[in-house]
Amino acid sequence: MKTSKDKNRIPEATMRRLPRYFLQIKRLLDEGSRYVSSKKLGDYLGVKGTQIRKDLSYFGVFGKARYGYETLSLAKAIKKILGLTKQYKMVIVGAGNIGRALASYSGFHTCGFDVKYIFDIDDKKIGNIISGVKVYDFNKIEEILDKGEIDIAIISTPENKALQAAQRLKDNGVNAFYNFTSAELNSIEDVFIEDAEISHGIFKLAHRLRGKWPRKESD
Amino acid sequence: MKTSKDKNRIPEATMRRLPRYFLQIKRLLDEGSRYVSSKKLGDYLGVKGTQIRKDLSYFGVFGKARYGYETLSLAKAIKKILGLTKQYKMVIVGAGNIGRALASYSGFHTCGFDVKYIFDIDDKKIGNIISGVKVYDFNKIEEILDKGEIDIAIISTPENKALQAAQRLKDNGVNAFYNFTSAELNSIEDVFIEDAEISHGIFKLAHRLRGKWPRKESD
DNA sequence: TAGATTGTTAATCGATTAACAATC
DNA sequence: TAGATTGTTAATCGATTAACAATC
Known part of the structure; x- marks a missing residue:
């Protein structure tokens, strides 16, 4: 590290x-x-x-x-500080509920983040188009992606597939991950990871509702 | 505050x-x-x-x-500390991409968070069933919700509707908000707010990709 | 017993904020 | 000029961690 x-x-x-x-x-x-x-x-x-x-x-x-x-x-x-003066090419891995929602999320495109490919392993999903982006077979990822082509991968697989998916992406040259699963990706070396697991936030709210303090992180 | x-x-x-x-x-x-x-x-x-x-x-x-x-x-x-020994009743406000994904998100249900109602203002969505939950007219919210019935509201409206939606929910007795929009809800007094805006995380990744440090918040 | 791991103290490190001279 | 707001310093506050006696 x-x-x-x-x-x-x-x-x-x-x-x-x-x-x-x-x-x-x-x-x-x-x-x-x-x-x-x-x-x-x-x-x-x-x-x-x-x-x-x-x-x-x-x-x-x-x-x-x-x-x-x-x-x-x-x-x-x-x-400039945030690095938003350049374009970023992204993939979404996992075309479940969250993955599909993210593919359609307008906030990415308007800020220079372009979803190039969506990957899944489900035959029923492969070949579909989601918000103009095609779903490809994750198992053929090495044939599809050029090394260094992708800047950021969004991980929205089931939790138990997240680590191996991220590792395989890393082997293909991706070194930034936006992780929407509750899996811990710490064990992957020399990559950037941003966690966005949804249940964490709701747990914190539950805690505050129970304890009645404090209203916000910043309080 | x-x-x-x-x-x-x-x-x-x-x-x-x-x-x-x-x-x-x-x-x-x-x-x-x-x-x-x-x-x-x-x-x-x-x-x-x-x-x-x-x-x-x-x-x-x-x-x-x-x-x-x-x-x-x-x-x-x-x-117990996290307050997960009780059940929480939730509403989702905004049945767009993110709102629908959250309605189907299994992590809530398995931890005791139940989505009771989904609200939207779009006639094409009102009446639909999403993951077993019905979409209601947000403008009739006062008729539908009992005061104190709902513990947590998920805000997944367009940004410019978020504040007024949250305020109206507060007036109906909701005092915890899980905010998936980029709107600032700080101005609402005496409620719990947890922000989960998706673009924030991708901005941080972009910054780190540009500057090459650090890999994780915890580093 | 011997040794691994605990809970806590005290030192360090980092982030926030009050205070204020500089300045437009 | 007068006064609002800046950038920065120094003090405070909070979080992390090394060290270690206690203990199972």
């Missing part, structure tokens, strides 16, 4: 907030706001102004005293 | 790990393991043994020196 002890490393907490900053700034842009202060942006998101200024300072993003941040250039800066 | 400064408060970071502990222990139970050490459990999850022992100590969960933790009683303890 390659851990960077880089002094210039971006704090994880900052990275968790950045997508929310980005989406809120896009909303402000849509409304025609030209400037936004860290205070005002923070109020929208339940974050303190100092926090936002500090987060942005890691990236050398500068506002103007008295005016705040220019929305358009801030949006561009965060877009 | 009611923020507990309780000294006995469970750290957020602990709460984020607990669901993963729970699922891994269930896997171990399925394999027939009767005991597991904090070291071994941690190795499965990429977490240090001390971390696990500390997390569990907040809840007064005790292992046995030399043996570790008894899997069955540990599973029961975490189940």
